[in-house]
Amino acid sequence: MKKHLDRAVVLGVLAAMLLALALSVLRPKDINYYENRTANQMPELSLSAWMHGEYQDALEAALTDQVPAAQGLNRTYHQTTNRYLRSVLKRFSARYPNRYFHFHDMLLFGDDYITFFPTWLEERKSDLDAKAENYNAVFAQHPELNFYVYYIEKDTDIELDTGLKTGASDYILNALDLPEARKGCFRVDSFEEYSQWFFRTDHHWNYAGSYRAYTQVMQLLGKDAVLAPQSLDFIADGMTGSKAKVTGSDELFVEPFYAYRYDFPPMEITINGSPAADYGRQSDTFTEADYGQVNYGSFYGGDDGEICFHTGNAGAGNLLVIGESYDNALLKLIASSYENTYSIDLRNYEREIGVPFSFSDYVAAHGITDVLLIGSMAYFTLEDFRLEDAA
Amino acid sequence: MIFSSLTFLYAFLPITALLYLLSRNRTWRNGVLLIASLVFYAWGEPKLLLLLLLAALEGYLGGLAIEKTHSRKALIVTVVLLVANLAVFKYLNFFCDNLKALIPALGNVPAIALPIGISFYTFQILSYDIDLYRGKVGVQRNFFSLLLYVSFFPQLIAGPIVRYETVEHEIRERNENFSDAAAGIRRFILGLAKKVLLANGLAAIPEVVYAGKPEIFGTGAFWLAALSYSLQLYFDFSGYSDMAIGLGRMFGFHFLENFDYPYISRSVTEFWRRWHISLSSWFRDYVYIPLGGNRVKKSRWVLNILVVWALTGFWHGAQWNFILWGLYYALLLLLEKLVLGKLLKKLPSVIRWAYTFFLVVVGWVLFYHTDFGNLGTAIRTLFVYQKTDWVGVIAASSDLLQALPILPVALLCSFPVFRKPIQKLGESTVGELALDILCAALLVLCIMCLISASYNPFIYFRF
Numbered sequence: 001m002k003k004h005l006d007r008a009v010v011l012g013v014l015a016a017m018l019l020a021l022a023l024s025v026l027r028p029k030d031i032n033y034y035e036n037r038t039a040n041q042m043p044e045l046s047l048s049a050w051m052h053g054e055y056q057d058a059l060e061a062a063l064t065d066q067v068p069a070a071q072g073l074n075r076t077y078h079q080t081t082n083r084y085l086r087s088v089l090k091r092f093s094a095r096y097p098n099r100y101f102h103f104h105d106m107l108l109f110g111d112d113y114i115t116f117f118p119t120w121l122e123e124r125k126s127d128l129d130a131k132a133e134n135y136n137a138v139f140a141q142h143p144e145l146n147f148y149v150y151y152i153e154k155d156t157d158i159e160l161d162t163g164l165k166t167g168a169s170d171y172i173l174n175a176l177d178l179p180e181a182r183k184g185c186f187r188v189d190s191f192e193e194y195s196q197w198f199f200r201t202d203h204h205w206n207y208a209g210s211y212r213a214y215t216q217v218m219q220l221l222g223k224d225a226v227l228a229p230q231s232l233d234f235i236a237d238g239m240t241g242s243k244a245k246v247t248g249s250d251e252l253f254v255e256p257f258y259a260y261r262y263d264f265p266p267m268e269i270t271i272n273g274s275p276a277a278d279y280g281r282q283s284d285t286f287t288e289a290d291y292g293q294v295n296y297g298s299f300y301g302g303d304d305g306e307i308c309f310h311t312g313n314a315g316a317g318n319l320l321v322i323g324e325s326y327d328n329a330l331l332k333l334i335a336s337s338y339e340n341t342y343s344i345d346l347r348n349y350e351r352e353i354g355v356p357f358s359f360s361d362y363v364a365a366h367g368i369t370d371v372l373l374i375g376s377m378a379y380f381t382l383e384d385f386r387l388e389d390a391a
Numbered sequence: 392m393i394f395s396s397l398t399f400l401y402a403f404l405p406i407t408a409l410l411y412l413l414s415r416n417r418t419w420r421n422g423v424l425l426i427a428s429l430v431f432y433a434w435g436e437p438k439l440l441l442l443l444l445l446a447a448l449e450g451y452l453g454g455l456a457i458e459k460t461h462s463r464k465a466l467i468v469t470v471v472l473l474v475a476n477l478a479v480f481k482y483l484n485f486f487c488d489n490l491k492a493l494i495p496a497l498g499n500v501p502a503i504a505l506p507i508g509i510s511f512y513t514f515q516i517l518s519y520d521i522d523l524y525r526g527k528v529g530v531q532r533n534f535f536s537l538l539l540y541v542s543f544f545p546q547l548i549a550g551p552i553v554r555y556e557t558v559e560h561e562i563r564e565r566n567e568n569f570s571d572a573a574a575g576i577r578r579f580i581l582g583l584a585k586k587v588l589l590a591n592g593l594a595a596i597p598e599v600v601y602a603g604k605p606e607i608f609g610t611g612a613f614w615l616a617a618l619s620y621s622l623q624l625y626f627d628f629s630g631y632s633d634m635a636i637g638l639g640r641m642f643g644f645h646f647l648e649n650f651d652y653p654y655i656s657r658s659v660t661e662f663w664r665r666w667h668i669s670l671s672s673w674f675r676d677y678v679y680i681p682l683g684g685n686r687v688k689k690s691r692w693v694l695n696i697l698v699v700w701a702l703t704g705f706w707h708g709a710q711w712n713f714i715l716w717g718l719y720y721a722l723l724l725l726l727e728k729l730v731l732g733k734l735l736k737k738l739p740s741v742i743r744w745a746y747t748f749f750l751v752v753v754g755w756v757l758f759y760h761t762d763f764g765n766l767g768t769a770i771r772t773l774f775v776y777q778k779t780d781w782v783g784v785i786a787a788s789s790d791l792l793q794a795l796p797i798l799p800v801a802l803l804c805s806f807p808v809f810r811k812p813i814q815k816l817g818e819s820t821v822g823e824l825a826l827d828i829l830c831a832a833l834l835v836l837c838i839m840c841l842i843s844a845s846y847n848p849f850i851y852f853r854f
Contacts, residue, residue, distance in 0.1 A: 001820045006573035009827055013576055014412075017405035024401070051437050056398070063397035070842050073835075077843035084796075085789050092785055101786045 024066035032065050034075050036245075039065040078248035086252050098161050098191075104247045110191055113200050114243035114253060115155040119377055121167045127381035128168060132175035135373065138359060138387050139177055145363060145371050148220050149176055152213065152326050152376040153188040154198060154205075160191040172380050184220040186213050201253040202241025204296040207232065207260045210329035217330060221319075221370060223337045229260035236294040257294050265336050268310040272352045279307055279332060300329040305352035307343040309335035318367050322346065323374040324385070334372075342366055347384045359387045392434035393548075394579075394634045395586050397841055403431065404638075411642060421539055421562065424642060431544035432508070439506040446476055446509075447541040450516035451534050457523050458530035466524040470517060477513045480506055485709035508548035510706055512541050514673055519555040521677055528556050536562050545638035549631045551649035551669035558644055565643035575640030577830050582633025584833040587840050589804065590627035592797040593619045595790035597759065601769065603787055609777035612784055613769060619794070621755045622801040625654065628667070654751070654805045657743035658735055659723045662751055670706070674699050697721045707758070712766060716757040723750060 025042055032039040043049065043058035050056070064070060089101050094111045101108040107115045121128075139147050151169040158165050173183045186209075188194050197209025205213065211229065218226050235257040244253035259282070269276045280301030301307070303325050309332065318340040321327055327343065335341035342362075349357040363371070379385050392399050407427040414420045433440045453469025456462075480503055487500040519540070522528045531537040540562060546553050600608050600616035608616075632649035639646045649669050656662035663671050682695045697718065704717020727735065735743055756773065760766035785792055816822035 002823065003569065005820065005823055005827065006569040009573040009576055010569050014405055014408055017401055018409060021401050021405060050433075053435075053437075056392075056434055059402070060396055060398050063401055064842050067397060067401055067838075067842070073839040074843050077839045081793055085792060088785070088792060089789070092782065096782055096786075099782065099786055102788045104789055 020067050023068055024063060028062075028066050032071060034071040042066070079251065082247065082249040082252055086249065100161055106243055106247055109160050110195060112253075113195060113198075114241070114247065115160060115194075116203070116243075117156070118159045118164075118166050119156045119168065121171055124168060124377070124381050125171070128172045129175065131380050131386070132172055134386050136175075136177045141360070142363065142371075146182070146369060147178055148182050148184070148217075148370065148372045149173065149178060150184045150186065150213075150217055150220060150372065150374040151380065152186040152205075152374070154203070154376055155188075155194060156377045158188055158190075158194070160194060163190055165189070168377055168380070182220070184216055186216065199239075199241050199296070200255045201239070201244040202296055203243055204241075204326060205329065207258055210300075210326075211260055213326075214330050214333045217334060217372070217374070218337065221334075221337075221372065225337055227262050227264070227333055227336055230263055231261045233259055233261050235259050235299065239295050241295065257299065259299060262333065264332055265311055265313075267312075267332070267335060270308045271304050272306055279309075280328065282332065297325065297328065301331065303328070303345045303348055304343075305345055305349035307331065309338075309341040309343075311335065311339060313337075313339045315339065317369040318342070319370045319372060320344065320363060320366070320368045321372045321374060322385075322387070323372070324376065324379045326376055326379075327374050330374075338370075340366065342368070346386075356388065392431050394631070394638075395583060395591075395837070395841060397838075398434075400838065400841075403427070403434075408641065417564070420642075421536065424543065425535055425539045428539065428542040428544040428547060432542060432547060435548075436507050439504070442476075442480065442506050442509075443512060443542060444538070446473065446513060446516060447538045448534070449473055449476070450520055450541065451531070451537045453520050454523050454530050454537070455532070457520060461524075463524075466520060469520045473513055473517055473520075477509060479503070480509055482705075482709045511550045511552055512547065514552050514670075515546075515555070516541055518552070518673065518677065522554065522556055528559050531555075531559075531562075543639075543644070545635040545642075545644075546646065549628070549635070550667075551632050551635060551646060552673050553646050553669070554673075557647060561644050567643035571643060572641045575637040575642075577826070578637030578640060579634050580637075580830045580834050580837075582630040582635075582637060583837045585626040585630030585633060585804075587630075587837040588833070589797060589801045590623045590625075590630055591840070591844065593623040593626070593794050593801055595788060595794040596620075596798070597623065599788040599791040600784075601759070601765065604783075605768070605772075605777070607780045607783035607787060608772075609779035610772055610775075611779040611781070613772040615798075617752050617756050617769075617773065618802075619798060620759055621654075621752045622798070622805060624755060624758075625650075625805055626801060652805070652807045654748060655744065655807065656747045656751075657740055658727055658732075658747055659720065659750060660727055662747055663720070663724075670703070674703055678702060693725060696725055700724070708761070710761045712757055712761050712763070716754060719754055719757055 028041055029039045031037075040058070040061040042062045043055050045055055049058070085103065089103060089108050090112070093099075093101050093108050097110050099109075100115075103114065107117060109115050135147075135149070151173055153165075153169050156166070157168055169185050169187070173185060176183060186205075188197070197205050197212060199206050204210075207229075215226055218224075237256050238254045239257040240250045240254050244250060247253075262282070264283070269279050271279065281299055297303070316337060316339040319334065319338045319342070321331065321334065321341065321343045323343070324345065324347075331341065331343050344357060344362070346357060362368070375385065392403060394400075407423065410423045410427075411420055414423050429440060432443060449469065449472050453465065453472070456465040457469065459465075484500070484502055487497075491497045491500075519528065519531075519537070523530055531540070540553075540555055540558060541547075543553075543558075596619035597616040600612050603612075629650040636646045636648070647669065649667060651665040651668065653662050653665035656665055679695060679699045682698065683691060684695065685692050687695065700717040700721035701714055702717070703720070704713040704715065707713045707716070735746070738746075753773070756769050757766065760769055813826065816826055
């Protein structure tokens with residue numbers, strides 16, 4: 001009997017491993033659904049790739065995605081460890097609400113808020129300087145345009161336990177050659193404010209934060225007519241935000257999704273050149289089936305390369321908004337007060353429209369009168385958001 | 392390539408095993424193992440494969456010369472060449488850096504990359520040539536057979552240091568069977584679990600504590616880190632040795648044990664009979680005894696001990712802290728042999744164990760910190776009380792929090808509490824089946840961790 005068992009162990013293990021390898025090579029998966037990305041594929045062998053270790057790294061990465069049950073094992077591992085971590089950290093975080101607790105590459109603060117680490121000014125000074133130089137050159141090139149800049153502070157701009165600010169917002173705003181009245185900031189000065197205006201599990205602002213920003217931006221743009229919310233609606237109960245997803249704890253961190261409903265004026269919308277019935281799902285009604293499906297992007301709209309709003313409100317001016325995802329929640333609101341509003345996301349424009357974005361050409365072609373540059377720390381530091389045709 | 396990688400588990404090992412099974416005779420089978428071993432080494436060190444081949448050739452030609460001339464000169468030339476090879480590739484940077492610190496006017500010397508496993512394979516080749524000179528083994532006239540001994544992938548990059556006499560016969564003739572192969576697989580999985588589940592799992596504790604803010608991590612946290620690192624190192628290295636022994640057995644080779652529950656030792660002398668046995672016995676047989684061992688004047692014997700342990704420390708790495716760590720053990724061993732030996736025997740076992748464990752854990756602190764500033768801080772914090780902010784420790788890293796439950800499991804597993812129950816279980820067929828199911832579960836857990844975790848270096852790689 002022992003002999004048979006030993007034989008079964010040897011042949012069983014060998015067959016299982018060879019079968020797994022064969023399946024990985026012959027029937028590769030295209031998508032890693034758990035991590036929501038393209039799955040790594042088996043690399044092609046070449047002497048050069050071998051000598052530089054690239055083939056070896058690529059093969060290991062491919063096997064990580066391709067071996068049978070890899071995604072299920074990955075999910076089980078993260079769910080199990082995160083369940084344990086969350087149960088311990090939740091107790092500590094509730095007992096010490098004014099203390100940061102590390103949770104993978106994020107922080108837990110104030111009894112269930114997943115937050116980023118503050119990004120101190122010294123770490124980003126050179127990037128902010130480069131961006132200020134870039135924008136100032138654009139301002140100088142286009143004196144005919146009204147430029148407005150709006151900086152969005154969030155958890156990266158404040159140490160929530162001490163209230164210490166990083167100073168990045170003041171630094172970049174002071175460095176821009178614009179009158180003070182054309183520069184605005186969504187200030188967050190305490191955790192109380194942060195918790196009022198931002199989601200617990202997502203990096204975006206919530207209905208209250210985005211509405212506050214909308215009113216401030218309208219004031220900045222010199223527009224008096226502001227849409228008032230009609231109601232505060234409960235949309236869904238199971239939202240898992242981006243921060244929860246990044247930590248691999250989708251099902252552990254969920255929160256309800258509320259939204260203000262507005263009476264938007266009629267407007268024609270085109271997204272990347274194609275007519276669209278709406279931008280986002282702000283006018284939809286939601287059902288039980290939407291549980292867990294609603295999130296910031298699906299409700300307010302995505303980071304499309306180009307979105308155009310036409311209200312027919314003649315003489316109200318043409319606005320160009322160059323921003324990031326934070327402005328998704330504001331676009332329809334702001335567009336209500338302009339004849340034409342154009343939103344550009346520089347991360348996606350060239351890929352989705354097919355040509356590089358040229359600021360000068362764009363403003364000339366669309367008769368732009370006002371330009372709003374709006375974003376958070378990442379927007380004012382990353383190369384992706386650089387206006388390329390500036391000097 | 393490392394054993395705890397998906398490439399090894401899903402590609403290298405099954406393909407090698409399949410080709411091995413399909414090979415008809417000993418020559419073909421050795422050929423499969425040799426080519427697999429060279430691919431294994433070239434996987435991580437494509438350019439430095441040549442160095443391995445040259446070292447093996449040095450040993451081979453030296454062996455032929457020793458056999459032909461029976462002269463001490465031939466042995467000395469061979470040993471000098473091999474040691475010079477090791478000195479250049481492992482220690483030249485160290486010597487140059489220290490020389491430059493003394494004489495800043497000296498120019499920069501280009502850094503030389505440390506070839507993986509150079510300490511292990513050099514010591515194996517040295518043992519072959521020395522044993523050949525001593526007449527303990529016969530000459531190997533087939534270069535490829537000697538190369539297989541030197542480069543055999545289970546023990547190539549992290550030991551154990553296999554003497555030629557252990558495998559001399561098995562290279563020529565060995566009896567592979569399913570019983571041995573199954574036992575090898577079980578041993579490999581056990582080693583993999585030690586490495587992936589315990590050693591990797593514990594790694595975050597010393598990493599976070601030693602890099603953390605002093606106002607958070609006080610004496611308690613530093614002892615926690617020291618204990619965790621002691622266990623991490625044990626499971627890392629003994630896990631690797633288990634995998635190597637298991638892999639050898641799969642292919643019909645029987646390597647000697649390298650660890651024997653070192654943390655149950657009741658004296659430092661006993662600890663070194665249980666820890667990295669192949670290294671300590673190598674230094675005993677090839678350095679300590681040729682220096683005269685203990686059959687010399689007391690002053691010379693003390694010197695011999697100091698030299699052997701300074702070299703043992705230096706073997707672990709080209710840093711001063713390793714030499715300090717080696718001398719620390721030299722002093723402890725001298726103390727035990729000259730003063731404490733008789734006293735220790737009179738003490739209760741538990742006190743002897745506590746004394747040994749305490750000294751070994753402190754020793755690993757010396758081993759961990761290559762930077763003397765950090766080492767000073769660590770020693771000071773261990774022995775001069777500083778409060779630990781335990782909430783701060785919990786807050787500092789979720790990796791540390793994740794590692795904490797592993798600590799008691801690892802501590803338990805470092806004692807032979809499961810040895811007898813497992814042996815007993817293995818005596819019946821049902822028990823053996825249960826053990827196989829346990830092994831299968833451990834393998835799945837390891838694969839799960841490998842797929843999910845990015846942290847996976849072998850600590851002993853650098854030696």
